[in-house]
């Protein structure tokens with residue numbers, strides 16, 4: 179478990195998805211977006227090492243993006259829109275294979291974007307779940323309706339097994355560190371829409387530039 183000073187509060191993390199929205203939801207600040215993911219990874223780590231194969235991949239992708247942000251062309255990576263324009267205009271995106279620019283910002287964010295859909299579905303299921311709902315079932319349903327469509331069999335299998343290790347609903351709510359069950363439900367109702375708005379904007383931007391199937 180995490181030490182007390184790093185105590186996780188899901189509300190703060192989800193609010194990163196609010197603070198990353200700019201220009202009337204027509205752009206996303208990458209630094210805040212990545213902060214949201216970093217907080218989520220912390221939360222996942224606090225659930226135990228069973229999810230380390232997931233957090234490793236997420237951390238790796240966050241790191242790729244942070245390197246772009248800190249790099250010589252960092253200003254081009256301030257927002258999602260500026261990143262897409264820059265990488266497309268300078269041929270930094272592999273549209274057909276996965277060789278010349280294997281880790282472009284566009285394909286890296288696409289992986290996180292797909293995971294954001296899973297998060298959105300999972301949190302919405304948790305919010306509307308009954309007391310006797312199983313978190314593993316809610317998580318698996320959300321996964322099958324989103325990320326699983328992009329994963330090979332072996333990852334789907336591993337993920338599905340790991341979901342059984344998720345804590346029960348009341349324990350899960352407790353770890354979120356938000357308050358009573360009612361307060362958790364209220365917080366999810368307030369905060370999940372921000373993640374949805376980020377998801378919708380990204381989906382529209384990527385669709386407009388035909389980036390939704392990047393290898």
Ligand SMILES: CCCCCCCCCCCCC/C=C/[C@@H](O)[C@H](COP(=O)(O)O)NC(=O)CCCCCCCCCCCCCCC
Pocket residue numbers: 188218219221222225229231232235236289290292293296301317321325333337344393
């Ligand atoms: C709290 C439960 C956590 C369950 C996590 C559910 C998601 C399962 C995802 C399984 C991913 C397995 C790792 C490998 C993935 C990659 O193959 C694959 C493709 O990448 P590539 O094209 O570079 O090869 N990567 C991905 O699809 C990106 C996955 C990123 C997952 C980030 C998940 C962070 C989860 C944060 C949990 C926070 C939960 C908060 C809820 C209260």
